[in-house]
């Protein structure tokens with residue numbers, strides 16, 4: 161089993177002078193995966209036209225390769241996330257996957273997309289963009305505060321659905337509040353009410369066990385460049401067979417109306433190396449030992465959150481079952497309450513203390529979200545707790 165902690169930092173190209181507690185935001189690609197990606201690029205470069213037109217995917221006017229490289233990569237990822245490769249297509253990021261779904265659905269007057277106030281803001285904007293002009297609207301429902309427990313989250317979401325709700329977009333792991341939502345229960349309740357669900361699993365693959373087919377949503381979108389250790393830009397969109405027809409990529413190209421995987425596998429000439437290297441991201445994680453890694457990360461996030469809250473005299477209320485490998489902890493009132501205060505503290509932590517960590521402004525106060533990864537260790541959260549405490553008053 162791997163020895164987690166600072167000794168493992170050498171596996172990533174991170175600046176050793178920075179305490180990096182922000183793995184989840186845009187991901188950090190391990191050196192081994194970067195090397196794999198470079199090898200793929202070199203393979204492509206030997207004869208780019210041959211690779212792109214004859215090996216990568218099934219294209220409309222070229223002889224179909226027996227094993228298109230993208231389909232092989234999709235199979236490899238699907239096997240790790242509980243999905244058939246044929247139901248999974250690569251996209252540049254979760255945002256692109258959500259946009260694809262939103263733009264493929266017909267919106268009419270009075271139709272409603274429901275999002276939650278713990279959802280990722282960019283996706284609410286994407287929903288806003290497709291409803292504009294169609295007379296449809298986006299409604300945001302408020303979720304309980306951390307500590308309310310899984311039942312309260314399910315109830316809040318279910319009670320927020322209405323007769324005109326045509327789509328629920330809900331996070332599997334929320335971004336700012338870093339909570340693992342009881343997604344299977346949410347999806348089951350939506351199915352009972354005939355409300356289609358798009359799950360945003362941006363923070364899930366590689367961070368915890370994932371079985372997409374068991375969740376049973378209508379669409380599942382995720383990033384692999386966050387916790388899946390794939391190079392940026394790498395995400396996927398999963399759709400079960402009954403949701404594939406009429407589902408178009410965010411960039412429409414030659415494949416229009418030729419089938420789900422064909423449409424998405426060619427969105428014009430682009431660098432496919434992040435997608436082809438995605439299986440190497442999972443192989444890297446597996447080499448660390450997934451169960452041991454997840455246990456370590458959870459221990460760091462859960463333990464670190466308590467260390468910080470105790471040092472600052474604030475209340476970390478989340479229940480343990482809703483914490484994975486990130487935790488969002490309230491800062492003391494003395495840290496301020498405005499977006500400017502948040503930015504000032506974030507800058508001070510980075511430029512004076514050499515700690516990379518997001519500071520969020522929500523619910524009238526400031527919060528800090530810490531991530532936990534193989535290269536982190538408990539004393540880094542203690543250092544953050546001290547650094548913030550030293551700035552008080």
Ligand SMILES: Cc1ncc(COP(=O)(O)O)c(C=O)c1O
Nearest residue numbers: 253254255280334335360362383
């Ligand atoms: C919950 C959630 N969804 C979506 C995204 C968007 O990810 P990307 O910018 O890779 O599309 C993020 C980014 O942090 C996120 O936290």
